[in-house]
Every structure is written in C-alpha cells, then in structure tokens.
Amino acid sequence: MYVPPAFREDRPQAIHALIEAHPLALLVSTGEDGPTANPVPMLLDPSADVLRCHLARANGQIGELRAAQAAGREVLAVFQGPQAYISPGWYASKAEHGRVVPTWNYLIVQVRGVPRVIDDADWLRGQVGALTDRHEAGLADPWSVGDAPDGFVAAQLRGIVGLELPLTRVTGKWKASQNRPAADRAGVIAGLEAAGDAMAARIPAPEQSQ
Numbered sequence: 001m002y003v004p005p006a007f008r009e010d011r012p013q014a015i016h017a018l019i020e021a022h023p024l025a026l027l028v029s030t031g032e033d034g035p036t037a038n039p040v041p042m043l044l045d046p047s048a049d050v051l052r053c054h055l056a057r058a059n060g061q062i063g064e065l066r067a068a069q070a071a072g073r074e075v076l077a078v079f080q081g082p083q084a085y086i087s088p089g090w091y092a093s094k095a096e097h098g099r100v101v102p103t104w105n106y107l108i109v110q111v112r113g114v115p116r117v118i119d120d121a122d123w124l125r126g127q128v129g130a131l132t133d134r135h136e137a138g139l140a141d142p143w144s145v146g147d148a149p150d151g152f153v154a155a156q157l158r159g160i161v162g163l164e165l166p167l168t169r170v171t172g173k174w175k176a177s178q179n180r181p182a183a184d185r186a187g188v189i190a191g192l193e194a195a196g197d198a199m200a201a202r203i204p205a206p207e208q209s210q
Contacts, residue, residue, distance in 0.1 A: 001110050001171050006179045009107075009172030012046070018081045018109050018172070019044045025051070025077040029064040029115075036061045042077065042165075043131050051077060051111060051165040052127050062161050065115045074112045077165055081107030084200030090191030092183035105175050105188070105203055112169040118162035125153070127162055176203045 009015065019025075019042070027040045038061055042053040055062060068075050083106035094100045118124070129145045136142035145153060177185045192200045 001108075001173060003171060003173045004179075007173050007175045009174040011172075014174075015109055015170055015172050016044060016046050018107055019051075019079050019111075022079050022081050025053075025079050025111075027053075027055075027061070028076040028078065029061055029068055030075075031064040031067070036064055040077075040163075041131065041135075043127070043134060049167045051113075051167065052130075052163070053165075054124060054127055054131075054160045054162050057159050057161050059161075062117065065163060066117050069115050069117055072114055074168065075115050075165065077111040079109040079111070081109070082200050082203050083107070084192055084197050084203070086177065086188055087191060090184075090187040091180065092187050093181060103175075103177075105177055105200065106173075107176070107203060108173050110171045111165065111167050113166040114168070116164040118164065120162070121154075121157055124157045124160060124162050128157070128160075174203070 023041050023043065024039055025042045026037050028035055028037045030036070038055065038059065040053045040055060042051045044051055065075065067073075083104065086103045086105050088094055088100035088102050091100045125145070132143070132145055136144065177188045180188070192198075
C-alpha cells in the first residue's frame with residue numbers, strides 16, 4: 001500500500017483500536033486463478049499479536065489458505081475505517097488562490113502474515129464463543145453460544161474452519177487532511193458535519209489519535 005510519510009500510522013494502540021472498531025476484514029489470498037477476497041469478521045488478540053476468525057468449510061479460499069500455510073506465504077487482511085469524499089469547496093484556500101482539487105479521506109489498516117488453518121472443534125467453539133460475546137456485549141438481552149442446543153452447535157461447528165493470522169507486517173494509513181493548512185482542515189470538519197457525516201468529521205490525523 002502506498003503510504004506517504006504524513007499519513008503513516010505505526011502506533012499499536014491506534015492500529016488495534018481501528019481493528020476492534022471495524023472488525024470486518026477483507027481477507028485476500030492468491031491461487032491459480034488469481035486473487036480471492038472474502039469479507040470475514042475477525043477478533044484481535046493483542047496479547048498474542050494475532051487475528052482469529054472462521055470461514056465456511058465450503059469456501060474455496062480455504063484451499064488457498066492451506067497452500068499459503070504450507071508454503072510459508074503471507075496473506076492479507078484489510079480493515080477499512082471511517083472514510084469520506086472531501087470537496088475542495090470546503091477549503092479556505094479555495095477562496096485564496098483556487099488551486100485545490102477533491103480528495104478522499106480514510107483510515108485503513110493492512111495486516112500480512114502466514115495463515116494457520118485450524119480444524120480443532122474445541123478451538124472453533126472457543127473462537128465462536130469469544131466472537132459472539134464480543135459483539136453481543138452491551139445488548140439488552142445478549143445471546144451466547146450456550147443458549148443453542150449442544151447438538152445444533154456441534155453440527156454448525158462441523159461446517160466451519162478456523163484461521164489464525166499473525167500480525168507479522170502491519171501498515172496503517174490515516175489520510176485525514178493533515179497535509180493541508182489548519183484553516184483547510186477546519187473547513188473539512190465543518191463540511192463533513194454539515195453533510196451529516198459526524199464519524200468522518202472526527203477522523204484524526206496520526207499525531208492526534210490516541
């Protein structure tokens with residue numbers, strides 16, 4: 001991924017926060033027919049520097065992941081954070097000299113690592129339980145894997161395969177108008193807020209994110 005120095009985000013806490021806030025990754029591998037990409041919700045274990053997920057056993061990407069593991073070849077997981085179109089009409093410098101163009105602001109993390117495909121039923125049950133608990137937390141009446149009949153859960157687990165992806169190479173890109181003058185950045189925030197895009201208006205520059 002092309003990352004100019006002004007947009008690079010290397011701090012683990014910022015990287016982890018984006019992954020946890022936007023856990024649906026695009027998992028990309030390669031095979032004989034070229035690239036394969038599937039959206040997969042992932043769970044970050046920051047203590048082990050690893051991502052965990054599961055895929056349908058019928059998913060053809062499983063074969064590519066097994067081949068990558070055997071060959072020691074990395075695959076890619078892409079996490080897309082907030083993003084928005086930026087109008088040059090929002091820049092104060094438009095009125096000053098007019099030398100402005102549109103752009104797009106976004107936060108994105110790419111993770112590369114050699115995958116480990118897992119078929120162990122106990123591991124799968126633990127992963128499904130952890131993923132469920134993570135996303136049911138805060139609901140008024142949270143559901144848990146234990147709420148379903150054991151036989152039904154066992155049958156569902158037979159239909160999936162687990163995956164671990166180490167955070168071997170991590171690239172963060174925070175493109176947040178930090179290369180623009182302060183007045184232009186203020187105009188971007190005001191423009192996004194006026195457009196009703198409060199999340200994008202709060203996209204921080206790397207030095208601002210915590």
